[in-house]
Amino acid sequence: MTFITRFAPSPTGPLHLGHAFSALTAYDMAQTAGGLFHLRIDDLDQSRSRPEWEAQIYDDLHWLGLDWPTPALRQSDRLPRYRDALNSLWDQGLLYPCSCSRADIRAAASAPQEGAPLHGPDGLIYPGTCRPQSPPTGPMPDSPLRLDTARALARLQAPLSFTETGQGPDGETGTITPQDMVQTVGDVALARPGMGASYHLSVVCDDADQVITHVIRGQDLFTATQIHVLLQRLLGLPTPIYHHHRLIRDHEGRRLAKRDDARAIATYRTMGKTPDDIRQMLGL
Numbered sequence: 480m481t482f483i484t485r486f487a488p489s490p491t492g493p494l495h496l497g498h499a500f501s502a503l504t505a506y507d508m509a510q511t512a513g514g515l516f517h518l519r520i521d522d523l524d525q526s527r528s529r530p531e532w533e534a535q536i537y538d539d540l541h542w543l544g545l546d547w548p549t550p551a552l553r554q555s556d557r558l559p560r561y562r563d564a565l566n567s568l569w570d571q572g573l574l575y576p577c578s579c580s581r582a583d584i585r586a587a588a589s590a591p592q593e594g595a596p597l598h599g600p601d602g603l604i605y606p607g608t609c610r611p612q613s614p615p616t617g618p619m620p621d622s623p624l625r626l627d628t629a630r631a632l633a634r635l636q637a638p639l640s641f642t643e644t645g646q647g648p649d650g651e652t653g654t655i656t657p658q659d660m661v662q663t664v665g666d667v668a669l670a671r672p673g674m675g676a677s678y679h680l681s682v683v684c685d686d687a688d689q690v691i692t693h694v695i696r697g698q699d700l701f702t703a704t705q706i707h708v709l710l711q712r713l714l715g716l717p718t719p720i721y722h723h724h725r726l727i728r729d730h731e732g733r734r735l736a737k738r739d740d741a742r743a744i745a746t747y748r749t750m751g752k753t754p755d756d757i758r759q760m761l762g763l
């Protein structure tokens with residue numbers, strides 16, 4: 480199979496038009512290529528994931544006319560796999576424990592000597608408070624962990640790059656070579672409190688294990704892709720082709736969010752809209 484893609488929603492609220500656009504785009508591209516479309520349930524954040532939202536995802540996607548191999552892969556079933564990946568990075572001396580809260584990071588990042596706080600694809604750029612001089616030794620602790628990004632980049636034999644067949648937010652396309660990850664991304668959280676692993680770690684394991692050849696998702700994740708490519712290199716995993724698509728926005732030009740119930744697929748269904756109406760609204 481030369482084209483395998485996926486749609487990976489989190490069951491933390493209703494699917495809205497933006498999700499429908501992403502799922503339909505991936506599904507249509509797989510159909511055109513004679514490939515395969517997987518559904519993956521990103522339910523690592525158990526404090527926000529709900530079985531009723533997962534059921535609604537299945538129902539809405541079937542209603543839209545999509546199908547996928549069952550059962551769908553669920554991240555909450557794969558914690559040992561993510562632990563193995565973390566262990567590999569720990570053994571390479573690339574992780575360190577860090578229990579800084581968001582408030583701690585905000586305070587440290589806005590301290591006068593650090594200049595203005597800067598946001599990256601993983602949120603506020605970590606100011607390095609807990610980063611050790613040399614890699615910690617001994618067994619990996621059961622605590623939140625960060626990647627020492629500078630150390631990790633220094634290990635690579637060749638520069639990072641990936642192929643973009645869609646478009647980044649600034650029109651990026653073709654072969655992308657990330658620049659300045661230390662400055663613009665910083666030390667990424669890979670094991671989060673109460674979640675075992677972070678999105679960045681789990682997504683690269685899942686994409687590799689499901690043999691995903693094409694990652695099709697919204698442009699909001701374009702800048703996170705460099706983190707994923709770095710982790711793939713460190714873990715010896717293949718890098719898929721990436722296709723970031725435009726985002727569906729509301730009338731004020733804001734990206735749709737889970738709270739936008741007015742644009743939930745379920746709302747359109749109760750209004751009597753058809754799947755074709757949804758495709759038309761999305762320009763598909």
Ligand code: GLU
Pocket residue numbers: 486487488489521682695696700
């Ligand atoms: N659950 C993630 C999201 O909805 C998936 C991101 C991805 O496709 O990699 O943003």
